Amino acid sequence: MPDTLLYRPQHFYRYDSYDRTLVAERVEQFRDQVRRRLAGELSEEQFKPLRLTNGLYLQLHAYMLRIAIPYGTLSSRQLRKLADISRKYDRGYGHFTTRQNLQLNWIRLEDAPDALAALAEVDMHAMQTSGNVIRNVTADHFAGAAADEIEDPRIWCEIVRQWSTLHPEFSFLPRKFKIAVTGSPNDRAAVRVHDIGLRLWRNETGETGFEVIVGGGLGRTPMVGKTLREFLPKDELLAYLEATLRVYNRYGRRDNLYKARIKILVHEIGVERMREEVEAEYAATRDGALKLPAETIEAIAAQFAPPVLPARPPVSGAVEALRLDDPAFALWLKSNVAPHRVPGHAIVTASLKPAGAPPGDASAAQMEGVADIADAYSQGEIRVSHEQNLVLPHVAVEDLPQVYRSLSALGFAEANVGKVGDIIACPGLDYCALANARAIPVAQRISSHFAGLARQHDIGDLKIKISGCINACGHHHVGHIGILGVDKNGVELYQLSLGGDVDFGQTAIGTILGPAIGADRVVEAVDALVATYLDNRTAGERFVDTYRRLGAQPFKERVYAAV
Amino acid sequence: MPLFSEAGLPASYVALPFADWQQRPEWPAVALANTDPVEDLAPHVGRLRLVVLDFPKFSDGRAYSQARLLRGRMGYRGELRATGGVLQDQLPFMLRCGFDSFESEQKGFGEALARARTLFSVVYQPAEDGRAPASRLRLDRNGAALS
Numbered sequence: 001m002p003d004t005l006l007y008r009p010q011h012f013y014r015y016d017s018y019d020r021t022l023v024a025e026r027v028e029q030f031r032d033q034v035r036r037r038l039a040g041e042l043s044e045e046q047f048k049p050l051r052l053t054n055g056l057y058l059q060l061h062a063y064m065l066r067i068a069i070p071y072g073t074l075s076s077r078q079l080r081k082l083a084d085i086s087r088k089y090d091r092g093y094g095h096f097t098t099r100q101n102l103q104l105n106w107i108r109l110e111d112a113p114d115a116l117a118a119l120a121e122v123d124m125h126a127m128q129t130s131g132n133v134i135r136n137v138t139a140d141h142f143a144g145a146a147a148d149e150i151e152d153p154r155i156w157c158e159i160v161r162q163w164s165t166l167h168p169e170f171s172f173l174p175r176k177f178k179i180a181v182t183g184s185p186n187d188r189a190a191v192r193v194h195d196i197g198l199r200l201w202r203n204e205t206g207e208t209g210f211e212v213i214v215g216g217g218l219g220r221t222p223m224v225g226k227t228l229r230e231f232l233p234k235d236e237l238l239a240y241l242e243a244t245l246r247v248y249n250r251y252g253r254r255d256n257l258y259k260a261r262i263k264i265l266v267h268e269i270g271v272e273r274m275r276e277e278v279e280a281e282y283a284a285t286r287d288g289a290l291k292l293p294a295e296t297i298e299a300i301a302a303q304f305a306p307p308v309l310p311a312r313p314p315v316s317g318a319v320e321a322l323r324l325d326d327p328a329f330a331l332w333l334k335s336n337v338a339p340h341r342v343p344g345h346a347i348v349t350a351s352l353k354p355a356g357a358p359p360g361d362a363s364a365a366q367m368e369g370v371a372d373i374a375d376a377y378s379q380g381e382i383r384v385s386h387e388q389n390l391v392l393p394h395v396a397v398e399d400l401p402q403v404y405r406s407l408s409a410l411g412f413a414e415a416n417v418g419k420v421g422d423i424i425a426c427p428g429l430d431y432c433a434l435a436n437a438r439a440i441p442v443a444q445r446i447s448s449h450f451a452g453l454a455r456q457h458d459i460g461d462l463k464i465k466i467s468g469c470i471n472a473c474g475h476h477h478v479g480h481i482g483i484l485g486v487d488k489n490g491v492e493l494y495q496l497s498l499g500g501d502v503d504f505g506q507t508a509i510g511t512i513l514g515p516a517i518g519a520d521r522v523v524e525a526v527d528a529l530v531a532t533y534l535d536n537r538t539a540g541e542r543f544v545d546t547y548r549r550l551g552a553q554p555f556k557e558r559v560y561a562a563v
Numbered sequence: 564m565p566l567f568s569e570a571g572l573p574a575s576y577v578a579l580p581f582a583d584w585q586q587r588p589e590w591p592a593v594a595l596a597n598t599d600p601v602e603d604l605a606p607h608v609g610r611l612r613l614v615v616l617d618f619p620k621f622s623d624g625r626a627y628s629q630a631r632l633l634r635g636r637m638g639y640r641g642e643l644r645a646t647g648g649v650l651q652d653q654l655p656f657m658l659r660c661g662f663d664s665f666e667s668e669q670k671g672f673g674e675a676l677a678r679a680r681t682l683f684s685v686v687y688q689p690a691e692d693g694r695a696p697a698s699r700l701r702l703d704r705n706g707a708a709l710s
Binding site: 016018019021022025026029033041046049050132162163165166167168169170171172173246249250254284285288289290293295296299 | 621622623624625627628629631636650652653655656657659660670671682683684685686687688689690697698700701702705
């Protein structure tokens with residue numbers, strides 16, 4: 001039965017007066033900075049880091065506001081407010097990003113402080129979604145619901161969020177700094193391609209702690225992160241992070257923008273030397289003020305206490321009937337519904353990738369629609385995934401038909417999660433000042449080409465990731481098929497790579513297939529890659545498995561014969 | 564370059580560049596580049612009266628770490644001056660890292676300094692200004708509620 005509570009408990013961190021005060025004061029500080037900028041008291045050079053650390057980018061056509069969605073978790077009330085803000089200050093839609101944020105692409109500078117004040121009304125902000133600072137911390141989008149989880153990583157994300165917000169020492173780092181946390185052996189947070197990745201695991205004595213991974217990243221120099229610390233006791237997390245950040249702040253390169261990320265420092269001095277530096281710094285601080293008292297951890301953990309879900313039947317007559325009746329629903333159950341830790345419940349992914357649509361976009365009305373569904377069927381909670389989809393984390397199995405119908409009405413029930421149509425794409429040249437080529441139209445053409453759901457399910461798991469430039473916001477390096485837009489004498493060309501992966505233990509950077517191809521050839525090329533796979537696969541093999549077994553050659557031959 | 568300090572005009576010492584100061588480490592004032600090893604001042608912090616740390620550009624944040632090491636780890640209590648790219652919007656960070664005097668050419672800097680400690684009444688992390696972070700206040704509040 002739909003739940004019609006007007007007020008419901010929140011199962012993730014709820015701001016107290018300290019958090020609200022800090023965010024409100026930050027809005028007022030920024031309001032004054034915008035006033036001084038408009039009055040000409042601040043140059044654009046001086047203003048730039050101030051606006052960036054408040055989420056405001058200057059894009060190709062307008063300012064863009066990147067709103068932080070810490071660890072990708074939203075209440076229905078917050079999602080409705082985002083819809084509201086997109087209507088009032090933008091063009092009535094937003095773009096969910098690969099870092100679990102929301103971007104509004106048409107903000108006016110004069111309006112930005114008011115938009116931030118509106119966000120603060122629902123305990124949200126846009127702090128540190130850009131700039132050379134510790135960025136909004138990301139997590140497994142199934143956190144707190146996944147059947148395979150050891151511990152909820154969001155507790156630690158929140159602890160890191162607070163520590164890193166307006167950190168006085170680390171607000172002018174050599175470059176941006178991204179941290180991701182996973183609490184599950186099946187890494188859904190891509191922790192090996194972050195500046196720091198934290199993986200919770202249980203050691204032989206039954207204690208949980210972090211594997212600390214450093215120096216991963218995509219961008220123009222993609223690297224898989226290295227283990228800095230095999231097992232870090234949880235209460236020492238902040239002391240260890242502060243030590244690592246201090247080493248980076250002091251010794252990270254600042255002479256070249258493209259060599260300023262921590263991965264370059266780790267690469268140049270080696271992970272052993274990096275470890276020595278960090279451990280020496282850490283030894284001097286570990287028992288200081290950053291050691292986390294058990295009460296602090298418990299108080300934050302208590303806020304993430306999972307919802308008490310009533311026992312529900314694991315098999316529902318209505319679900320089984322519809323499964324037989326509606327093949328699209330049957331496929332949706334397979335691709336868009338994941339196991340929940342509580343029997344009789346499920347995790348539903350709402351695909352923001354209907355065939356032919358820009359990946360990750362949602363209109364204000366769609367956001368409100370998802371908020372309504374979350375209220376009725378998912379404890380009022382929504383997640384944003386780094387694959388640019390929305391997640392309903394706590395759905396009773398017997399409610400799946402209603403959730404499916406409601407999502408269908410919004411256009412978000414495409415049964416393509418993890419399939420060829422579930423494409424990640426950066427905003428590309430349609431919006432971004434850095435891009436060399438368009439990304440969204442390429443994604444739209446590919447997803448239109450592979451629109452048939454039965455065919456997508458036959459092709460199986462296949463991750464296509466598209467970036468419009470080498471900054472790699474579309475994560476093309478870790479796509480099973482990666483597509484990178486490049487500019488050659490004013491012509492947009494696309495470079496294909498194969499074999500990238502972010503699964504834990506499998507993390508790999510894709511290998512470039514061959515010469516870049518024209519925009520009008522990308523669909524044929526992807527089609528040729530898929531056909532090569534279909535012709536050669538053995539039972540149970542995914543695209544990327546076949547590629548690993550056969551190597552690039554058969555794929556390469558077919559692609560370049562086709563284009 | 565105009566000099567600003569919360570505690571009125573500081574005592575004036577001529578700060579020697581680090582290389583020169585190393586020749587006469589009994590001198591009470593030293594100016595470091597942000598790549599100089601701040602740890603080398605440790606045996607001398609009781610005698611030093613002025614340390615000047617440089618921001619070659621306002622966006623180059625290495626001296627924030629030097630400042631925290633001086634104040635927090637080495638216990639330096641003399642004047643800690645920021646020079647170079649010093650702008651009013653960095654003041655909340657600089658004050659938290661332990662700076663207490665500032666060379667800046669920015670118009671309105673003095674007024675901004677007078678206001679800087681009032682901009683944020685909540686902080687999230689321990690630093691060198693002695694302020695209790697929100698996490699500490701929460702514990703104290705809960706402790707008080709229980710007793």
